[in-house]
Amino acid sequence: MQDSTPILVGAGQFTEKNVDPVLAHPPMGIAAAAAKAALMDTGVGDALPALIDTLAVIRIFQDSTNRPRGPNPFGRAENPPRAVARRIGANPINAIYSNVGGNTPQQLVSEMAERITAGDVSVALITGSEAIKTAQLAMRNNIDMNWQEEDEGSQEDRGIGVKLSTDHEFAHGLGIPIQTYPLFENAIRGAKGHSMEQHMLYMGELFAPFTAVAAANPFSYYGTQRSAEELATVTAENRFICLPYPKWMNAMDRVNQGAAVIMTSVAKARELGIDPAKWVFLHGCGEAKEKIMVSQRVNYHSSPAIKANSSKAMAMADKTIDDMDYIDIYSCFPAAVEVACTELGLSHDDPRGFTVTGGLPFFGGPGNNYSMHAIATMVPKLRAKPKSFGLVTANGGYLSKHATGIYSATPVLGQWQREDPATYQAEIDNMESPDVTETPGGAATIETYTVCYNRGIAERGIVIGRLDANGARFVANTPADESTLRLMIETEQLGRSGMVVSKEGMNTFTPV
Numbered sequence: 001m002q003d004s005t006p007i008l009v010g011a012g013q014f015t016e017k018n019v020d021p022v023l024a025h026p027p028m029g030i031a032a033a034a035a036k037a038a039l040m041d042t043g044v045g046d047a048l049p050a051l052i053d054t055l056a057v058i059r060i061f062q063d064s065t066n067r068p069r070g071p072n073p074f075g076r077a078e079n080p081p082r083a084v085a086r087r088i089g090a091n092p093i094n095a096i097y098s099n100v101g102g103n104t105p106q107q108l109v110s111e112m113a114e115r116i117t118a119g120d121v122s123v124a125l126i127t128g129s130e131a132i133k134t135a136q137l138a139m140r141n142n143i144d145m146n147w148q149e150e151d152e153g154s155q156e157d158r159g160i161g162v163k164l165s166t167d168h169e170f171a172h173g174l175g176i177p178i179q180t181y182p183l184f185e186n187a188i189r190g191a192k193g194h195s196m197e198q199h200m201l202y203m204g205e206l207f208a209p210f211t212a213v214a215a216a217n218p219f220s221y222y223g224t225q226r227s228a229e230e231l232a233t234v235t236a237e238n239r240f241i242c243l244p245y246p247k248w249m250n251a252m253d254r255v256n257q258g259a260a261v262i263m264t265s266v267a268k269a270r271e272l273g274i275d276p277a278k279w280v281f282l283h284g285c286g287e288a289k290e291k292i293m294v295s296q297r298v299n300y301h302s303s304p305a306i307k308a309n310s311s312k313a314m315a316m317a318d319k320t321i322d323d324m325d326y327i328d329i330y331s332c333f334p335a336a337v338e339v340a341c342t343e344l345g346l347s348h349d350d351p352r353g354f355t356v357t358g359g360l361p362f363f364g365g366p367g368n369n370y371s372m373h374a375i376a377t378m379v380p381k382l383r384a385k386p387k388s389f390g391l392v393t394a395n396g397g398y399l400s401k402h403a404t405g406i407y408s409a410t411p412v413l414g415q416w417q418r419e420d421p422a423t424y425q426a427e428i429d430n431m432e433s434p435d436v437t438e439t440p441g442g443a444a445t446i447e448t449y450t451v452c453y454n455r456g457i458a459e460r461g462i463v464i465g466r467l468d469a470n471g472a473r474f475v476a477n478t479p480a481d482e483s484t485l486r487l488m489i490e491t492e493q494l495g496r497s498g499m500v501v502s503k504e505g506m507n508t509f510t511p512v
Helices: 027-041 080-088 104-118 132-140 167-171 177-192 196-215 228-232 266-272 304-317 334-344 367-384 422-429 482-490
Strands: 006-015 054-057 094-097 123-131 240-242 256-265 280-289 326-328 389-396 401-408 442-454 457-467 473-477 497-503 506-511
Touching: 006 027, 006 104, 006 266, 006 367, 027 080, 027 123, 027 256, 027 367, 054 080, 054 104, 080 094, 080 123, 104 123, 104 256, 104 280, 104 367, 104 389, 104 401, 123 132, 123 367, 132 256, 177 196, 177 240, 177 334, 177 442, 177 457, 196 228, 196 334, 256 266, 256 367, 280 304, 280 367, 280 422, 304 334, 304 389, 304 401, 304 422, 326 367, 334 389, 367 389, 367 401, 442 482, 442 506, 457 482, 457 497, 482 506
Parallel strands: 054 094, 054 123, 326 389, 473 506
Antiparallel strands: 006 256, 006 280, 123 256, 240 442, 280 401, 389 401, 442 457, 442 497, 457 473, 497 506
């Protein structure tokens, strides 16, 4: 363990429930409350705010898309990191507002670790939050609020980041998570040879243990324990959102939650008198992206990027999946967990479980910041068992961008150094995948599909298919008439033949 070795020395969470919107925190207020909890967790909290030279905030959902999705009429923090800094009494040199993606909490931890090792950063605070539930309640009840914040000072706004879907994909329904992940799920179902009925229970059995963890977590926003059968049974309350996901298998983002971590070097922690029992080390980390556009993926039941970046993290830590005592897999939808388990070599009935928080559908899915909660939950567990190791996977987009962290209170030996992700990203970028056409025509076969519902009523079919003539891939919608949608719901559509036509930028696939 060297003086420059990066460590996590504080972790905090904050959940706000059942509060009058007028009295509730705005988004940066929640982020600051989590930051204050992390500062207190270090044991030297009052001494730290003035020493924070780098403050990074995870981008909130309100700022995460160029496409309008229901505007928030209450204003915004124009400089989120400075808005948090003002609340905690900090004045950082580096004020960072991250780009979009559920991978960004782990990505920023890895980045700060590297910059601390290099001497570029001394003390870093990373925090994030959402106040979506408050905004929803206020709008529903015609309550006016002022969340506009104007804080002066520099800001490194990293923007939206890489575009995750084409306009053509988005027009057909890809690029909205609740409509995109079901396409992966049905492909996974096909790869496993499951009927729809078998797979519904299979998903329920996967997620039932998550509900038990969420029920025991004081920071959970929902936290109701449910059986596999409850999760898998479609009811008026647990209605279909998009086939095959009922409501309770979807990430729940209407929450008020925040989480934060404090990072520094071993030398600085000693100087500040932070108890070594508080130190948690990042032993391994990795990052990788899939072929970003969903229509360009190698297939819809695997993740070369999860395999690559987790393998690099394991190699850096000199550990295997069997060495992990605690695991938190990004769990926005069952498909995300199922694919990660496959790539990590985990059995679905692994007794260690796949979450320390309870997961996004049950603990809560606070926008891009969920994995910060996973890390913050992992920290006290690792301190309590200093020889144990924990794995966190983080996922942005639609199984698009991935980051992995391996943590332990056991010190890192030797020089901390990670491999530049660019050195292995090219392997994924160069993988063979089907040609894509935006103007398909002729006989075709369904590769994967979903049916989207509105308040329990089927209203749209989405298909990713392949042309019989040359194997080119396309995206399309089906006719929206009742008989076609009922056919797609009641009978197997994987591998079904049909005809696709393209007209004025929109493709329609009619199954035989």
